[in-house]
Amino acid sequence: MGSSEQQTRMAGSEVVVLYSGGSDSTLTAVLEAAKAERVHLLTFGRHGIFNVENTRLNVDRLRNACSGAQFEHHILDVDPLFRWLSYDNYLDNVRRHGLMLLSTCGLCKLSMHLRTLLYCLEHGVHRVADGANHQMNIYPAQMSPVLDRLRAMYAHFGIEYGNPVYDFDGPSEMGVHPSPADQAPTQGGRSAMKDGTTDHRLWELGILDEPSTKGSQADFQMQARCFQFVLFRLWVHWVYLPKHGYDRYVEETTAFYDERIGQLVQELERWRANPEESSITALLVQAGGAP
């Protein structure tokens, strides 16, 4: 393992990584495994996400490459949480936010963050990391201002949230030109390094067989398949951006997620105070796992 990945592991330290099986989250797991003794890899499934088991391929590679850390891999269902976040007060939200409700990828990721937060509270884990990358800046949950809102949500519950591969190079076709917000100096839990692409780094570490996997057959074989981004990208690229531009997209997206995250924090507080009366408990039971 390279020197940048070799750090001192703190005894008893644990971290949760939102794990898709792709190169960004796999390198995130490698970087976090250098600091923590136990890494909880959480992969999420829901209606519309297929072949979630593909993620096991890189989990095995991680176990071989980072023998000093212990990896636990869990596949969790977030379908009821996603449905709730997407369709709660739907008509009112359509009136207020219109086509922003087609921001499927952001809402899906928000349901994953909600499930992650609940998992952390259940297991007493105080650090979370994911593979958010600045070049995927079209996706709400990889957009700098939204990441700051998510960081504040985790901090509210005493959890640190980091994006260790945020500044790595990524596939430029997945985003649009960098906004001032995305060019801002790194802060919070983000990395300050820019070290090529994540798949190239994993290849250097001997975890991947090829230096460039994104979009390749190998990439499809190590990740779940999801077409749900199609409608979201169609809305962004064909409808929204040509008329309003990227800066307004960031502004409106941030405002939308600010509101959603605020509502989520309120609901989580209700759940903490009285789990029986919170809708989160019922949703978790539906998903087959109540913390």
Added chain:
Amino acid sequence: MKRLLGLLLCGVGLLLPHRLRVLFVEALGWFAQGMAALVTALVRFILVQAGGEAPPSPSTPDASEQEAPSDGSAQPDP
């Protein structure tokens, strides 16, 4: 035209409940995938017929072009 088509598809998507929206987007995704595969196959066919060499498929990068680093950094964590 693109914007109108986008608005139409998004409008339909917005009206659909959860499961139907998933099916609708799956259909759109497979259609887009099919169109992309068709265009790629056609371009390759035309290039081959024109006597040129078809470009390598972007989905199967040639790993042999780059060798593994020799500085030992490819070694797994001991």
